[in-house]
Amino acid sequence: SYAELDPEVKDRWGIPVVRWFWKWSSHELNQVRHARKTFAAMIEAQGGKVLGDPAENPIKAIHPGGEIIHEVGGALMGADPATSVTNKWNQTWDVKNLFLCDGAPFPSNADKNPTLTIMALAWRTGDYLVEEARKGNL
Known part of the structure; x- marks a missing residue:
């Protein structure tokens, strides 16, 4: 992931705006998998019932960038x-x-x-x- 100044688009003061380029890496996806598995184990250890599938696609759980990060x-x-x-x-x-x-x-x-x-x-x-x-x- 990286950011750069847009060579064409400028703000109302004539300053180039920032363009963001990113993609979820295996690190973030593994974090999500680990967190979901850990939370499910904690809920079950306390006698709770896990709703949903902790093994669900991590991309679906992590949302588009900028919403939760x-x-x-x-x-x-x-x-x-x-x-x-x-x-x-x-x-x-x-x-x-x-x-x-x-x-x-x-x-x-x-x-x-x-x-x-x-x-x-x-x-x-x-x-x-x-x-x-x-x-x-x-």
Whole structure:
């Protein structure tokens, strides 16, 4: 999966829009299979009755992209400006006073909602901004 700037389509300000290209990989499909099997076992172990077939096609269970997945990424965090967009403080390498306090610096996402991690990183970035402002670095 990857994203790129559309060479033809632009938004109302003339900025190229993002085109997304993706396909469920065997990793996501195996995650779904494992989760459904595990949940069924948990329900049965507690005396419950599993409704539906846990072995059902994982593509059917996972829905089209964008409906249940929290897309993140596109501006990778890292230690090297040659291979990443931001440093560990979510500060972009190329624009000193630009901080990305959302999911953009994530390299990928697990099956969990990223909101609390985004909030923690934003808080950490805020603390860094306050300290750097006190030092006169911003």
